[in-house]
Amino acid sequence: MVDASTGTEAHLFQMDKAVQWPEYEFNTEGEEWKVEHDHIYDTRPRILQSTPMKRFRNSQQLVNVGSLHDTAMSPNLHSSVHEDLSCTVTSKCSTASDPEYVPDTDECNEFSVTDTSTVIEEDEQSFVKERKFIVFESCLDSLIRKISCSVVCNNQDICNAPFIEIKKHSQGTFVSVSVVCLNGHTYTLWKSQPCIGRIAVGNVLSSAAILYSGCNFYKVREMFDLLGLGFISHNTYYRYQRELLFPVIDVHWQQEQRRLHDAFSGIKLCLAGDGQCDSPGYSVKYCVYSFMEVDTKRIVDFEVVQVTEAKTSAAMEKLAFTRCLNRLLAQSYKVTAIATDRHSGIIKIMREIYKDKGIAHEFDMWHYAKSLKKRLVAASRKRNCSAIAEWIPAITNHLWWSSSKCDGDLCMMRERWQSVVLHITDQHEWDHGRKYHACSHKEYTDEERSLRPWIEKDSQAYLSLAEVVLSKTMTKDFEHMTKFRHTGALEVYNSFSLKYRSKRIHFTMDGMEARTKLAALAHNANVHRPQARVRFPSEGGDTVGSLRHRLVFPKFKKKWVAKALYEPTTNAHVFPMLVDVLRLLEGKLTHSWDPRNSTMPVNIATEERPDKSLTVQHHLSRFQN
Template structure:
């Protein structure tokens, strides 16, 4: 059992030097592989956290890429191909300065996979263990040195006849000034999606010895980002191999890094609607396209080009982005382009809500939810057939005037609701509000969108991924390109690992749900897993 301290330099700026006066070190059960617990949902540890190891003393540990474990607290450091030579300290290390020199560094074997655990201990309690010589029990002189979370104690017996001396370290030293604990702290902050400044400041307020902010940024640049990129490439290749030769139905959606039309980055994702896994995800910067308004189209173009190298795209479900609609119509005519029902319903709801606030259109407010629900019924009834979609939607105009037979339709000649027993307020075809409603629901753009309504496929999975991406790369903060891309890729690894996870069940086997009252439902309750 060895001991590990948290330096008080957590959260310091580039000019801050690591402090060594603190009251709370940590006990560390040492191992050859550094593991960092990830503060996400249960079993959220991705493949990247488990399979990246260190190269030490020229011995390379190759991670078993086929074993995809999601257990908590597995090891994650870096791929051996990204580590070079020599470093002075955590806060002054260079990109290529991480080859160990002394015999104190540890060797890794391919079979080793030991989890590191840390236990907090008060510093004076730890120092008392070295106050006496273990040979003659005389008083001993101590000299302490802290480098990040690495604590080194030099012990020398004061007895002239004994002169016992030793050097003790609280954790394995991986290279000059770099230790398992230091890498573990940086890795845990990045993998959990935490803000490094806030996380390090929290440790500082606790009086713990940790790395500085500059050291974290160096670890992120040298170890973590290359490791995430390495694993992402491996997993992407595996995903493409699984779908090779298949005909796919995909859903795509973009996510800007800031609201409005002034975004710097656009993350575009393509998801397989059958397996609910992200097949491809691209990061586009605004200066690559000539403006932020063109980034979503470019992201889709890159994703499609990557997927089409291995598989055939049968159908693509997106929102109603006009540039994407034109691109698919001109460049990919063989791909069926469908629109997500939720996006169309959202636009319809906004128009009906604005119209219902007018003085002469109060009845529209009573029919707003029914008309939105009818749009979903139209998508389900048509199941991707444009003619059926059109006929079902045209029947809405008759239904709201209490006419439920539609002889002009071939596929939908009559309403399917049966006899209506609850009294309703119907529209009159001569009324002003009916004419205004008619102009909205039967506008040229609306009818064109209805023809392309998606059936069973939608972009809800992409929206879920975008919400997850907000955890790893919040829109509140700005990141440089490599960091933004690594966080995007980490979100993809996390999402694909958990997208098909079993539903939580009670002891009797029943599915468990949580009731939520969300804003977009205007107070109505919904069930969420």
């Protein structure tokens, strides 16, 4: 059966026998998106170099930097958003003769992109796909000085007079150049980027690139400041987020959910679920609960809950789990099993509510083995129990093996697991038991047996280990472990999602949801990446065509292990989103996104906000007494 991968590049498609997928591209529509690396350049001689050049010493050509200006955003966004503007004019600038000069009440010039922009007829795709460059101002000035006036006079002749005045208007990353020639002709000579209405395309795309790549505005703004590049203000960026970027993310997430629903229609599903808090420690504000389909490893849905909606962080995870699962069931997903950690609240509602609906509850083996290891480590630290420490890796592996080899048989699972208390004493056959009467490993030689750190039966170490292995709680949990389900892939996704919503940065509810959608879309687009292969021969390296691995030394394992290397991730799914941002700006795209910020409390404080002056006075008085 062929799996139509979520990615859009050909090498991402591979066989998946778990489920029958429809024969269409899974995460994007239309042609394949990819930024070209080969370009056709103009063969005419270049006018100037890409590095800064010395300015001419002619006083008429010296350019001075003016003051900051503000401009209003397009009415398409239903509000005015002021951006940082700069106006650069010559020392002989005469504002009285400037037809574009409009006095402002704030004593600064207002630059309107509409005054100089033309109607954009190009496709939005070309704006996204074409290359962009960083231009030094000195190089731009050098180019302008090589140009003469191109205005056609009344006698049908071109003016060709030199420029005596140059004005640069900047709006974020956008800059336009207006000139005045010796004969008094005034016009806009050049714009650094196209505009849609009164909004520069580069400003919108740079904002989208920040969010869609998982970056943070303030870090990018600091980088731009260090580099000397103009950039939009934070108010403008967050306005773009609310009015353009978040709605487009929601549109593509809904498209992804419809494709998933069509692909999983009529198929019995086993879901893996896990919650992730937005910050470490006890300062949790959000809990994100995600469901992954086990066989295809795709994120099916998620839910974000704020701490004001529940009393504790544990209750937040339970609430998010319930909301998300109920939504999936309401959409006619045939969920037959769910694998989670041993969250007490989730165990209870699965037993009391969803068990009657035919949904089995499986414990995640990854979390359970992690919990078992902690108990074994604690047992090994008891007096005269240090011998247990050498057996901890083997015992945790034995738990995985017992679950994977029981074939859903609870009795076999229990007897395989409990046989470890005999194995560690060098006893490998026994008469008791219903289905399992001997260890499955090969018979040890005398030399191998002499190297094993066997534990003496009835010793303190043996009794402490048996107390953990044969505990009633663990024996009772076996009924939730016979299907061998684990959420390792979901843990990888949770780690990957931190690229988009770091635990060290605070986000609003809308920001948390949007960035989680971005993480889910990126994960689904790259979930079936193939393992990389060696492409070029190297001295002492692997043969060409062999699968690539790398050696790592995890601190907790204390030994070298090999990890597979996969092909690089693709961002092909992001480019249609960038195009849709411009389409939404032009009014060609509609959406149904409903922000949640308006329904959330202003803050999570448990008491009324006090008077600021009194609080500051109380704070300062502590240092005066």
